[in-house]
Amino acid sequence: MIDVNEASARAVEHLKKLYPDYDLGKILFEEAELSDDDRFWIITLSYKSPVAAGGVGKSVFVGDRSYKVFKLLAETGEIRSVKNREVK
Numbered sequence: 001m002i003d004v005n006e007a008s009a010r011a012v013e014h015l016k017k018l019y020p021d022y023d024l025g026k027i028l029f030e031e032a033e034l035s036d037d038d039r040f041w042i043i044t045l046s047y048k049s050p051v052a053a054g055g056v057g058k059s060v061f062v063g064d065r066s067y068k069v070f071k072l073l074a075e076t077g078e079i080r081s082v083k084n085r086e087v088k
Contacts, residue, residue: 002077004032007041010077011070015045018068018082024048030067034074041077043070044085 002010008029015027025048033042049066067085072078 001038001074002041002072004034004041006077007043007072007074008032008045010072010079011043011045011068014070014079014082015047015068022048028065039074040080041070041072041074043072044068045070 012027016024028046029043030046031042031044034040035042044067046065046067049064069083069085070079071081071083073080
């Protein structure tokens with residue numbers, strides 16, 4: 001099983017692959033949660049919004065920050081989903 005540091009690093013790596021042509025600025029670790037059944041890591045990252053930076057993106061953003069939630073298999077670190085985080 002991977003730990004929270006490895007799960008976060010994999011989420012950051014995947015985020016950079018999603019936006020290879022944008023300057024995401026400082027990527028911030030926001031939250032981590034291991035599912036109750038210990039099968040998934042849920043990692044939330046924030047970064048400079050491509051929309052706020054003048055690019056075309058489909059991110060939900062507040063101010064100049066976008067938030068993505070990554071779901072990874074805790075056993076292998078494989079990314080299972082990437083979602084926009086709803087900010088209220």
